[in-house]
Amino acid sequence: MISKERQDNALQRFAEANPQLLEEIAGLSAREQHQQIEWAFEDAAQEQGLEPWELTLQLIAGSEAELKSMRLEVHRQVAEALGMEWDEYCSINEIDDSAP
Numbered sequence: 001m002i003s004k005e006r007q008d009n010a011l012q013r014f015a016e017a018n019p020q021l022l023e024e025i026a027g028l029s030a031r032e033q034h035q036q037i038e039w040a041f042e043d044a045a046q047e048q049g050l051e052p053w054e055l056t057l058q059l060i061a062g063s064e065a066e067l068k069s070m071r072l073e074v075h076r077q078v079a080e081a082l083g084m085e086w087d088e089y090c091s092i093n094e095i096d097d098s099a100p
Contacts, residue, residue, distance in 0.1 A: 009059075013059045025037070072095070
């Protein structure tokens with residue numbers, strides 16, 4: 001539900017914020033480096049108690065309001081994919097869709 005562009009942007013920001021990781025994987029092929037960054041990203045999300053998509057949004061959002069808007073966008077896509085009414089989805093998932 002998160003675009004490849006957003007995912008790539010978040011991974012780039014994550015990698016830039018972790019120069020030690022970049023040093024450790026410098027000798028690997030570009031494909032292997034990308035894979036290692038993805039794994040480290042997923043581990044970092046888990047350590048923070050987040051899903052990787054949530055960490056992605058945190059890294060690319062410009063403000064709290066934008067972060068909330070992007071989260072709601074993802075949740076709306078999931079509700080639609082599940083064929084659920086938005087109000088029911090919000091109730092089940094304890095989502096407050098009021099303005100920030």
